[in-house]
Amino acid sequence: MNWKDEYKKLLWVAGLFLLAYFLPVGTIRFDQAMDEALALARWYAREHVILCLIPAFFIAGVISVFFSQALVIKYLGTGAKKWAAYMVASVSGTILAVCSCTVLPLFASIHKRGAGLGPAVAFLYSGPAINILAIILTARILGPELALARVVGAVSFSIIIGLLMEFFFRNEEKSKESLVIPETDKSRPLWQTAFHFLVLVAILVFVNWGKPADGSGFWFLLWRYKWWITGFFGLLYAVSLMVVLKLGKAPVLLGVVLTAAAALVFPKYPMIPFMTAVVLTSFLISRTEGEPQQWMAATWDFTKQILPLLAAGVLVAGFLLGSTEGGDGLIPGQWIAGLVGGNSLFANFFASVVGTFMYFATLTEIPILQGLIANGMGKGPALALLLAGPALSLPNMLVIRSVIGTKKTVVFVILVIILATVTGLTFGIL
16 A cells, blocks of 8 residues: 555645635525635526637637647648738637637637647637637726737737747657657548638638627627527538538538527527527437537537536635625635726736636636726736736636646746736836
8 A cells, every 4th residue: 555645645635625614604604705706607508608619619629629739730730830820819809709718619629629739828818818809898997098008918919928938848749749740631632621620610610709898880780680690500511511521411500400400489588599409419429429418528528627626616716706796705806996096016916816826718718807996906917817818717727737637727827927017017008
């Protein structure tokens, strides 16, 4: 028996026992924090999992199965043209309306397929940091200067952080360069794979299209008809299942009819036809041998890897920092508001750290910042939180660690905090 390992187990048991023994159950602060943790978990399950994570898992499965490893290595691998790899990764967020958690399956997938650490991390940061709707709302609500600074900072951050991560772990990246690039699969034209992928991305974007503050204009029009637009891309998706994946026309058309029927029966509950399509897709591709089954298996693997860690992270984040409904967690909100006033080095650093660990759903950082600025938050700390918050959170750190390891995750988090602090301080001075 290895007594060293057994002692470690004993310490864990003793620690958990002492934690349970001394839990301050019944105190107002603790009970409120528990309520906020459960409230955030409920909100996350209702508003985020179905429309954000499920499509993201399917898209990650597409990257893992349908995009050849040779293609990913060619454009994002260690031997790819550096300027092209970072350019693609750094602007990817403009077409993905995702938050720090939704981007994780996509990051895990391209990293698994052989993307270099630098471009993969650049993609991980830029995905939630610069989605186009968030930039527009930032300009409208918080001002054009802050929006421009957010765009420049986010694109620059993704490239700088990616280059630094590649430099710090260059020895590990060199080992990837010695890998033999596999032959590209010629069985399907690239345009078909791209079509299938882009249709799924379009569905992800439009089902999550948020309502603009201004009740008129082009962006409001897109929100008003977003489910009709989603339905159009759903039809293209059905075509892709038949043409690209070669699924039988009869079961696919039956799925279209059932989904349309659900939409007609429940016109005020678009989540029902959406989930009908998800369930039917899962059933069809899991029952079809070859690439469809591989796609379903890859999607399920990403779900098993990521979802439990996210759930644990959401509970901890809600317990410490409160829910999206404005309630306080274990750390009172007024403490945070009081610590980010002005433009001191500490205020910018504190805003970066809080933004790094706090969970922000897509676009929710803007009204939160609006309230903090109204309570005296400086413009520098506001930018620092904008640059650190949407890209990172406690839940997604747990998943990133499972993909690239503890050491790389810690370095990535530290780089985000340092760059956000310096940029916020500089912006506040200017």
